[in-house]
Amino acid sequence: MSSKQIFLILLLALAARVxxxxxxxxxxxxxTPVGDEAAYHATATHILNGDLLAxxxxxxxDPFYPYFLAGIYEFTGVDIVAxxxxxxxxxxxxxxxxxxxxGSCFGPTAAIxxxxxxxxxPLFYFFEAQLLKSSLVVLFTVALxxxxxxxxxxxxxxFLFWAGCAAxxxxxxxxxxxxxxxAVFLWLAQISSANPLTPLTPLSQxxxxxxxxxxxxxxxxxxxxxCALFTAGMLIMIxxxxxxxxxxxxxxxxxxxxxxxxxYMGNHAKADGVYEPLRAGRDLPPFEEIDAVEIAQKLSGKxxxxxxxxxxxxxxxFKYIAGDPVGWINLLARKxxxxxxxxxxxDVLEYSFVREHSPLLRLPLLNFGFIFPLGLLGMFIALRPxxxxxxxxxxxxxxxxxxxxxxxxxxxxxxxxxxxxILFYVFSRYRLQSVPFYxxxxxxxxxxxWEWRKARKNGKLIAVVIAxxxxxxFSNYDMHAYSPGLGEGLLGSLxxxxxxxxxxxxxxxxxxxxxxxxxALLASTDKIIAQCYFEMGxxxxxxxxxxxxLALYKQNPTSLDREALYEMLAMCAVAHQRTKDYDGARKIxxxxxxxxxxxxxxxxxxxxxxxxxxxxxxAEKEFTYVLNIDTMNVVACNNLANILRDKGNFAAADxxxxxxxxxxxxxxxxxxxxxxxxxxxxxxYGK
Numbered sequence: 001m002s003s004k005q006i007f008l009i010l011l012l013a014l015a016a017r018v019x020x021x022x023x024x025x026x027x028x029x030x031x032t033p034v035g036d037e038a039a040y041h042a043t044a045t046h047i048l049n050g051d052l053l054a055x056x057x058x059x060x061x062d063p064f065y066p067y068f069l070a071g072i073y074e075f076t077g078v079d080i081v082a083x084x085x086x087x088x089x090x091x092x093x094x095x096x097x098x099x100x101x102x103g104s105c106f107g108p109t110a111a112i113x114x115x116x117x118x119x120x121x122p123l124f125y126f127f128e129a130q131l132l133k134s135s136l137v138v139l140f141t142v143a144l145x146x147x148x149x150x151x152x153x154x155x156x157x158x159f160l161f162w163a164g165c166a167a168x169x170x171x172x173x174x175x176x177x178x179x180x181x182x183a184v185f186l187w188l189a190q191i192s193s194a195n196p197l198t199p200l201t202p203l204s205q206x207x208x209x210x211x212x213x214x215x216x217x218x219x220x221x222x223x224x225x226x227c228a229l230f231t232a233g234m235l236i237m238i239x240x241x242x243x244x245x246x247x248x249x250x251x252x253x254x255x256x257x258x259x260x261x262x263x264y265m266g267n268h269a270k271a272d273g274v275y276e277p278l279r280a281g282r283d284l285p286p287f288e289e290i291d292a293v294e295i296a297q298k299l300s301g302k303x304x305x306x307x308x309x310x311x312x313x314x315x316x317x318f319k320y321i322a323g324d325p326v327g328w329i330n331l332l333a334r335k336x337x338x339x340x341x342x343x344x345x346x347d348v349l350e351y352s353f354v355r356e357h358s359p360l361l362r363l364p365l366l367n368f369g370f371i372f373p374l375g376l377l378g379m380f381i382a383l384r385p386x387x388x389x390x391x392x393x394x395x396x397x398x399x400x401x402x403x404x405x406x407x408x409x410x411x412x413x414x415x416x417x418x419x420x421x422i423l424f425y426v427f428s429r430y431r432l433q434s435v436p437f438y439x440x441x442x443x444x445x446x447x448x449x450w451e452w453r454k455a456r457k458n459g460k461l462i463a464v465v466i467a468x469x470x471x472x473x474f475s476n477y478d479m480h481a482y483s484p485g486l487g488e489g490l491l492g493s494l495x496x497x498x499x500x501x502x503x504x505x506x507x508x509x510x511x512x513x514x515x516x517x518x519x520a521l522l523a524s525t526d527k528i529i530a531q532c533y534f535e536m537g538x539x540x541x542x543x544x545x546x547x548x549x550l551a552l553y554k555q556n557p558t559s560l561d562r563e564a565l566y567e568m569l570a571m572c573a574v575a576h577q578r579t580k581d582y583d584g585a586r587k588i589x590x591x592x593x594x595x596x597x598x599x600x601x602x603x604x605x606x607x608x609x610x611x612x613x614x615x616x617x618x619a620e621k622e623f624t625y626v627l628n629i630d631t632m633n634v635v636a637c638n639n640l641a642n643i644l645r646d647k648g649n650f651a652a653a654d655x656x657x658x659x660x661x662x663x664x665x666x667x668x669x670x671x672x673x674x675x676x677x678x679x680x681x682x683x684x685y686g687k
Contacts, residue, residue: 164233
């Protein structure tokens with residue numbers, strides 16, 4: 001490619017990103033961190049405030065991105081928009097590297113087309129404009145493979161070292177990158193001598209069968225030397241984080257201890273191929289870590305170190321796989337179908353939601369449902385034995401011989417990245433790492449089809465077009481794979497923060513309409529809507545919505561975690577109380593005492609309802625029960641004092657009021673009750 005062509009491709013990429021930002025910059029999610037963004041932002045601010053080790057536990061999340069954010073904040077101030085603009089600019093580098101890789105493998109024409117497609121591919125700038133590691137992972141991935149191709153062209157070993165550094169940065173940014181390492185080693189083995197590896201030769205020695213490679217000792221030494229250079233570059237980037245884990249926790253963990261948990265989330269009896277938290281409704285990183293440790297320790301019956309927590313979850317998955325291998329294979333097949341599908345499975349922002357509000361994204365741009373089938377086609381054509389046979393390359397237009405050894409590297413990368421996602425669970429932003437490979441092969445495949453058309457190779461053309469139609473149908477079939485993302489619900493949550501409850505209800509009702517079959521989402525969303533009605537004072541409507549959510553909960557008991565269920569029932573009891581339906585409130589509270597016997601606040605609420613029902617003796621029993629366990633419960637203390645005051649036991653009431661004021665000095669409600677005691681008793685309340 002000429003410098004002018006490169007400039008035009010980068011200009012196109014920049015124009016697309018400017019347009020996209022102009023579409024979304026007024027939305028609150030652009031300036032407010034949400035979901036995983038908030039977790040990365042919080043960690044980055046801790047680092048910026050002097051906690052350079054980012055806590056005193058082994059890393060749970062991949063560690064590089066928070067440090068990247070903290071470095072930007074050091075120069076720009078704590079402004080989440082600044083990293084997004086920097087990521088959008090770094091996206092131009094990714095586009096350039098994709099074009100250069102394509103040119104190295106398949107010639108300048110393919111490079112130009114790939115550069116244009118990459119410049120406009122919407123998922124690239126969709127993720128670049130989020131406070132997530134995804135765009136950096138793409139950058140490190142294409143840098144890794146570009147550097148390996150530079151090594152192939154020049155045989156300068158410095159490129160192997162720098163490729164290892166890029167791989168190391170990818171590993172500390174997203175664990176899926178580790179899957180590239182065996183792929184790279186395999187490719188290095190295949191190019192480490194003048195001839196490709198031949199099949200292993202069996203020899204017999206002392207009655208044992210030994211397999212020896214056919215390449216000479218010098219070739220083997222060269223292979224290990226190159227692998228060592230690559231590994232050295234990786235370790236330089238990874239070991240500082242490993243050392244940090246040892247310093248803070250005295251435990252050897254390479255980077256993070258979430259691998260076992262993530263593997264279990266995608267490989268257990270009820271897994272469906274997409275992300276599902278260990279406890280429903282607790283899908284943010286801090287909750288994920290807490291739940292992973294708590295559940296592992298509870299089920300194992302002992303305290304576990306970080307590496308032991310990961311091993312625990314791996315063991316549970318392996319037990320499931322061993323017990324139901326057919327079911328696991330079916331699960332892998334489902335994950336493969338989701339991976340190949342056009343739908344973008346969200347975990348933070350929903351792409352479909354943003355697309356509705358962005359004129360740019362509504363243009364007929366290529367999506368994964370086209371990139372993937374075309375990429376498979378191009379990969380198959382590029383790796384045909386006739387094309388891979390050692391021959392000279394006569395021109396840049398027809399890749400032969402040595403150029404297709406480069407294509408082999410890209411194919412290994414595509415397969416490794418796909419396997420990494422399918423082995424765990426499918427997320428759009430995890431799948432993004434493999435997009436450059438399929439994009440490059442899709443361009444090559446289209447060019448070959450055009451070449452065959454001009455050469456009138458109709459037999460080949462018809463066969464490939466039929467296969468392509470089948471692949472397109474497979475990738476564009478709506479599987480209804482769902483993972484809760486943030487779209488209308490995000491706007492609803494932000495409206496709640498601003499106490500704009502009617503607007504929040506309208507947003508969440510759209511969530512219900514968009515996901516009519518997801519029982520867990522319906523139940524949790526109904527809970528939020530009920531909370532909005534409660535805050536608006538529309539208690540009757542809140543009760544109706546809660547009843548709907550409870551009906552959904554009965555259909556699917558895992559639709560709400562126990563804490564969410566308690567909160568919803570407690571809110572319903574208060575709503576009944578506010579409508580003066582005390583008997584209805586009492587029935588709900590009795591139900592809560594059965595399901596959550598340890599919750600003292602239920603006894604407090606029940607005592608309050610009994611007081612409203614003028615059942616003072618029952619109310620007194622409830623408040624006394626609470627104070628016998630928790631002497632610091634100011635609500636029970638004050639309410640019991642009110643009952644004793646009304647019964648004429650002024651001395652005991654006076655004592656409890658004094659205790660209440662010690663617990664909550666200056667509380668206006670308690671002071672008002674004290675004045676009432678003075679009036680009733682006509683006594684004197686001293687300090």
